[in-house]
Amino acid sequence: MKIGLLTSGGDCPGLNAVIRGAVLKGVISHDAEFVGFRWGWRGVVEGDFMPLVRHDVRGLSKQGGTILGSSRTNPYEGAGGGPEAIQRTLDENGIDAIIAIGGEGTLTAARRLHDEGGINIVGVPKTIDNDLAATDYSFGFDTAVEIATEAIDRLRTTAESHGRCMVLEVMGRHVGWIALHSGMAGGAHAILIPEQPQSIEQICEWVESVRDRGRAPLVVVAEGFHLDTMEEAHSHKGLDAFNRPRLGGIAEQLAPMIEARTGIESRDTVLGHIQRGGAPSAYDRVLATRLGMAAVEAAYDGAWGSMVALRGTDIEVVSIAEATGGLNTVPQERYDEARILFG
Amino acid sequence: MKIGLLTSGGDCPGLNAVIRGAVLKGVISHDAEFVGFRWGWRGVVEGDFMPLVRHDVRGLSKQGGTILGSSRTNPYEGAGGGPEAIQRTLDENGIDAIIAIGGEGTLTAARRLHDEGGINIVGVPKTIDNDLAATDYSFGFDTAVEIATEAIDRLRTTAESHGRCMVLEVMGRHVGWIALHSGMAGGAHAILIPEQPQSIEQICEWVESVRDRGRAPLVVVAEGFHLDTMEEAHSHKGLDAFNRPRLGGIAEQLAPMIEARTGIESRDTVLGHIQRGGAPSAYDRVLATRLGMAAVEAAYDGAWGSMVALRGTDIEVVSIAEATGGLNTVPQERYDEARILFG
Amino acid sequence: MKIGLLTSGGDCPGLNAVIRGAVLKGVISHDAEFVGFRWGWRGVVEGDFMPLVRHDVRGLSKQGGTILGSSRTNPYEGAGGGPEAIQRTLDENGIDAIIAIGGEGTLTAARRLHDEGGINIVGVPKTIDNDLAATDYSFGFDTAVEIATEAIDRLRTTAESHGRCMVLEVMGRHVGWIALHSGMAGGAHAILIPEQPQSIEQICEWVESVRDRGRAPLVVVAEGFHLDTMEEAHSHKGLDAFNRPRLGGIAEQLAPMIEARTGIESRDTVLGHIQRGGAPSAYDRVLATRLGMAAVEAAYDGAWGSMVALRGTDIEVVSIAEATGGLNTVPQERYDEARILFG
Amino acid sequence: MKIGLLTSGGDCPGLNAVIRGAVLKGVISHDAEFVGFRWGWRGVVEGDFMPLVRHDVRGLSKQGGTILGSSRTNPYEGAGGGPEAIQRTLDENGIDAIIAIGGEGTLTAARRLHDEGGINIVGVPKTIDNDLAATDYSFGFDTAVEIATEAIDRLRTTAESHGRCMVLEVMGRHVGWIALHSGMAGGAHAILIPEQPQSIEQICEWVESVRDRGRAPLVVVAEGFHLDTMEEAHSHKGLDAFNRPRLGGIAEQLAPMIEARTGIESRDTVLGHIQRGGAPSAYDRVLATRLGMAAVEAAYDGAWGSMVALRGTDIEVVSIAEATGGLNTVPQERYDEARILFG
Incomplete structure (x- = not known):
């Protein structure tokens, strides 16, 4: 044949x-x-x-x-x-x-x-x-989870050193498997996936409860996640859609929202193409x-x-x-x- | 509770x-x-x-x-x-x-x-x-396979540089899963497991066929593997049992046997405790x-x-x-x- | 004491x-x-x-x-x-x-x-x-270079698979050492550092020459790099400053500019905080x-x-x-x- | 040219x-x-x-x-x-x-x-x-030190889990640089190099002092290290030379000697060719x-x-x-x- x-x-x-x-x-x-x-x-x-x-x-x-x-x-x-x-x-x-x-x-x-x-x-x-x-x-999938988990391990130490909240965006347009597994493996304090919209209030509640225990909050978010408070999300997205033609973006939206509401300095990281390349x-x-x-x-x-x-x-x-x-x-x-x- | x-x-x-x-x-x-x-x-x-x-x-x-x-x-x-x-x-x-x-x-x-x-x-x-x-x-198990595979990746380049046969011993006293998966992942040319005794002749045949294709043979062997030519194994084991009270040993036996029969310079590596430690x-x-x-x-x-x-x-x-x-x-x-x- | x-x-x-x-x-x-x-x-x-x-x-x-x-x-x-x-x-x-x-x-x-x-x-x-x-x-510094190099290794395979140009942004606000060393280690096709402003024309010339040799161009850029064609840079930066209050951004600017001028699909990745965390x-x-x-x-x-x-x-x-x-x-x-x- | x-x-x-x-x-x-x-x-x-x-x-x-x-x-x-x-x-x-x-x-x-x-x-x-x-x-050299350090990191957790002493043999026939750097990086409790013969008594003193602080001792030894109590070393080496034609061997000698003298269960690992292969x-x-x-x-x-x-x-x-x-x-x-x- x-x-x-x-x-x-x-x-x-x-x-x-x-x-x-x-x-x-x-x-x-x-x-x-x-x-x-x-x-x-x-x-x-x-x-x-x-x-x-x-x-x-x-x-x-x-x-x-x-x-x-x-x-x-x-x-x-x-x-x-x-x-x-x-x-x-x-x-x-x-x-x-x-x-x-x-x-x-x-x-x-x-x-x-x-x-x-x-x-x-x-x-x-x-x-x-x-x-x-x-x-x-x-x-x-396993390789992507491994790479995302390694990123979480690395972000954790820098987060703790500065008392910051870190928001890591991983792949997952329609489903949240990479976020779920890497978040579990890395001990994330919130995992946000497309299948489970959450309000910004709920996310901030999680973040603040971590801070109150003396730790630096770590949020893993799949690129396809969206807030369930639609107005909020839309107003940000509108801005976004106009100026930023790149994929992703949810972590960039969330970090300043978390910082504004909780007062905890927040930073976003977008893993991007690194997740799909390499051995x-x-x-x-x-x-x-x-x-x-x-x-x-x-x-x-x-x-x-x-x-x-x-x-x-x-x-x-x-x-x-x-x-x-x-x-x-x-x-x-x-x-x-x-x-x-x-x- | x-x-x-x-x-x-x-x-x-x-x-x-x-x-x-x-x-x-x-x-x-x-x-x-x-x-x-x-x-x-x-x-x-x-x-x-x-x-x-x-x-x-x-x-x-x-x-x-x-x-x-x-x-x-x-x-x-x-x-x-x-x-x-x-x-x-x-x-x-x-x-x-x-x-x-x-x-x-x-x-x-x-x-x-x-x-x-x-x-x-x-x-x-x-x-x-x-x-x-x-x-x-x-x-x-997954971690052990990952570590063994990384070892195979490393051994391959040194094997090819010197035209040597490498014999890597991994864990597996009664079953050959680590050898099977790491051998498949690393592209080993022979995988030897406790469940499947092989003769030294068969092993050398595999090794020589690799050499004949211009490559450096890589053999992965589980610690519990034994040759099915019992006399051969015994005479070596007898010697071994007397002087070497350490675990493992099959790779140390195989490498000189392969070298003696095929004329291909052969080296053994025993991964040992590294497979079970660490993150x-x-x-x-x-x-x-x-x-x-x-x-x-x-x-x-x-x-x-x-x-x-x-x-x-x-x-x-x-x-x-x-x-x-x-x-x-x-x-x-x-x-x-x-x-x-x-x- | x-x-x-x-x-x-x-x-x-x-x-x-x-x-x-x-x-x-x-x-x-x-x-x-x-x-x-x-x-x-x-x-x-x-x-x-x-x-x-x-x-x-x-x-x-x-x-x-x-x-x-x-x-x-x-x-x-x-x-x-x-x-x-x-x-x-x-x-x-x-x-x-x-x-x-x-x-x-x-x-x-x-x-x-x-x-x-x-x-x-x-x-x-x-x-x-x-x-x-x-x-x-x-x-x-050595750890950051190692992480950036691993990212380049990963980006390379995905770039080649799609015939894309990848732009990786690494740390280096005032000096380009991380970009220089990781770019050399990873075999980047252009290394852009704060000490050496380049025109977008020069960058695209490098990128096109790589494409012409049948390869996928990989550009490493330090966050503090700036184009020496000031108008170009400014007009983009103006837009950027308004909407994107985050650090970095040069890779996000360069990728679409390269794509527009060379016709080669281009993607940016910003390594960010991953470079400073972890073991x-x-x-x-x-x-x-x-x-x-x-x-x-x-x-x-x-x-x-x-x-x-x-x-x-x-x-x-x-x-x-x-x-x-x-x-x-x-x-x-x-x-x-x-x-x-x-x- | x-x-x-x-x-x-x-x-x-x-x-x-x-x-x-x-x-x-x-x-x-x-x-x-x-x-x-x-x-x-x-x-x-x-x-x-x-x-x-x-x-x-x-x-x-x-x-x-x-x-x-x-x-x-x-x-x-x-x-x-x-x-x-x-x-x-x-x-x-x-x-x-x-x-x-x-x-x-x-x-x-x-x-x-x-x-x-x-x-x-x-x-x-x-x-x-x-x-x-x-x-x-x-x-x-840097790659070898990195690999040896990763091995030490892995051995440490298994050592602590069992209260064992681990002896890791790394390359270094005439000089102890790999042992020195990986031992320092990994936090070894004793580093044994060719340039500095030590008595078995001194080594056991280090090992016991670690045990007395409630920790699992980790010894890194370069392959070319030799004990300065010559008789001891010779009697073991004689045995060794006869039966074991493989390189290395010092870790295999030391582990049982340490166990016999200190009563601490001891295991050896020989890194071997892994140190010289791979990326x-x-x-x-x-x-x-x-x-x-x-x-x-x-x-x-x-x-x-x-x-x-x-x-x-x-x-x-x-x-x-x-x-x-x-x-x-x-x-x-x-x-x-x-x-x-x-x-």
Whole structure:
């Protein structure tokens, strides 16, 4: 079999380990042949790819990013896209199947390409935010949590030295997993996530209770969190939207609000892209390698239109529909569990 | 409720996070009172303990080791032990229950103390080797894998620079989980585990095939691995047993055997105690914190004689019998999965 | 002798190691007594201090921040300050001397207090930016460079995966040492420092030349850098000053300017407080410990009004005037050396 | 100019950064051409080399080991060696000069080849042990100290949890710099170095004094340390020499001796090759890059037979004789300084 690999969407530690796992498994167990499409779906639509032999994936498990490049190109958008164009690329180059490594958008597209276009596709879930259902965890998430936790450890000592409140913004546009886990690991005094809007009054109550115990408050906030006092939030957001076209911003809003209300000097830090770059943790390397290997096995089993996923300690083959059917949000009981430690 | 905590057996990153999780959960949710028994069961038998209030657990989630101390004392051994002595300590000090954090031995003893002595006990599984059944993973394991993987990353560059074979010995007396995961994460060319004896011929075949591809072979071996060519192993072991009373030793045996047979200069490294010390990974901090909190909840639910465990993404209350009924060995399919990447 | 220690100004990894080194050296070699003034000069002026015995400094060498707290209080400002108030605090509490650990402001104040007020003071240079003359390096700097370098390593893989330009802002208000060293260590394609204003045209030329070689450009910029095309800079700064009261900001300005001119998608990351928190590097622990010990020795030698400093591999006693006489800027030849690697 | 680079002797973090610095400097500033000799002097004698262009050194500053390979081949040994063979390789391939990166042996050979054979050579000092005179520090040393310090941090928590004495063996065959710096950074209770033989009685006195203060003793020992009670050492060494052909061994001797005399359970850990592998610290990357660049500059200045070295904050060109004239041992005052913190 000749298989084309692609990585799509925001990069994530472990992408290269998936590629390496897939190529080694395919070459060694099945004598498969591989190509790598460049820059995600764009490479498929444009027929831009490179051969991937065993030597090319050497040492990749510890390497961050993706050697194939990635983009947010949607295979259905633009003039040249769609199932026909993709099938043409495959046919013209004798490629039998695609292993698509990507998030919600990529997996949804993969499913349509299979269902509507009959294209042989297996999906590998990629989400640093851990927002895909149908898999317990996805690679990249553990590394991001580790990096955010290390940042909290560092911020804590500087906070205590100056009696300041620190507000750390981590990734998490729609779900708060990175904030929840890093906040628990780092002993944060408040964890603010998109699933659980809070009022500024509640946040300040937590912050003040920490100060009253003689400590420096540490707040971890997911980028997608919003205050539930809408007016307040809006007036700040309005200002923000106009002048600051960058992602994030919630920590920049919260720090001065906390300082104004509590009188505690407050500072914000936005972790940003550091969370998604660099060498994956051992956990993510193992998970990504196993997913890559399993995706090839699924291809050889003809499980087209399916996706590999972590369930407990096993890698299983599941339907893409399961993964894309809804966001993997932080359940109420997990937030309640963490909330006991606040304040 | 007044709860006594103890940590028993070899230490493990995350013990302090369990203690912190339990104390915070108990104090905040239930207004519980806590004491910490010193040096494991010894403290229970001898009535040696210290009060544990909220302030005492501050900042503990990132601290390695155990503030309570640990030992391998068995509560049933010696003159002063047994259920009566333990019950006496509890009665005399108004302690209602014990949360025992320990491995197979501790959990077995906990179960007997509950079953035979009617003592109120909840167990928390602790095993850096990941050898307990009934929990998907235990805290400390992820940290150990991370440290072993970092060692592999470091050894690889020195191996390649000199064209040497490196043999790294990691923990794992009865099961090979640390070797399996770190070997997969680090891209080892052979992973040797207690569950899968191999002949020296097979090992050298893997090593030579790596050399023939122009690379420096990297072998990860669990301390409990043994060769299946018994004579060979014995003759070496005989020598070893006489002169070297230290733990480990398999890497020291293998390196010269590999060098003698393949002609490839070989070196061994024994990671040893470094794997069990120091700050836990974020993964282990979250797991340990959740287990500590859940153990207190189990105590308030009166789930005596049970144990908290990780299942998928949930913490569940299970019977201790499940955990101590058999070793959590590496299944054949997991070894086969990894073995594809050898050689 | 009874010595009072204080830490003043922004915190810095290694402050606690200085404290530990001073206390251990004093207690063991001279049977000295120590107190720690809380929150910098404020503690001296207000007579707020705590005893420091050997036990209090246990394990401190690896701990970030300062157990004494810090503030930017100037001993000469406010109603209660000045040499008389300070001498009164010392006299009333039988304190013979002060070891003041701080930056330019603290050392200048220390010198005045000694010269004008006859107070027994020894200074220890503290500057994470490495901007003090008279010492080759100061503790905290190495840790900050290490953290910034790790960030560059991480940003590089995500930059390459998306073909983006990354702009990383590091500390350095008046001097560019952190940017220079981390940029060299991380292989940055442009290093922008306060000492060397550059035009946006020059920066974009470097960025484009990197892109033309098929790579993702990585720019490291010190927070105090400014463009030498003044109009451009001003028009952006005007906007900025109005809406964004936070520190930093140069990276946020540069990224969109680079993107607009080169067409290369550009992202900024501001490292911020992470650079100054957390465990010091081994280098900084050794340096800080030695400085703390040497400061006590200087006190016992009666070298009042002087400061300890690193010269080559030695710790020497120098005049405070030397350190505060001028900024330790990046010399032209060091920038030229690094600049060869740009573009 | 066409310059041949070689790396010789044990590998060391930073070798690749030297290579990268040299090639970039040469190509960009002087339009130089480079080749890399494989496996140290062996490549020069045998004419085994590869071209090194700008692209080949991309990303090398953070990569451990040496892409050229290394060996302990002496250019004067064997049938084919000597200045004539080397000059022949140079002449036949149009190579004008050699930059030799290596330790005492390599630099001595380089000097002879220049003095006796008139070969154009510039040396770059490489010693992870920091045992070369004429340079304040050499690259690799800081990384090794960092790794050893992290090991001490980890060992401490496990030691305290079990009330054990830990003996950590670090590199340092003839000089104790790694032990001295990591021991100071990690807060070791005894530092044992080749320059300062101690009796087992003295070591046990330090260990017991730590235990008496309620702490777990931590001993750092350089591999080249020897007891000054010769009989004791010999009787153990005799046994050792026979059965254990591996490097190191002093920690394995000391731990049981300490346990036998003090009654404190003692464990040894040998760091071994981990200290010399993997990514260099930022400090070492900067130093190595600067040395590589300076070596090329020295070549273009015709400073044959000289060596580049760190002096304070500057890279200077010095005579090789200076570096090879004597070991850079730990001076008495540095040991005395550290010794105050023992026990």
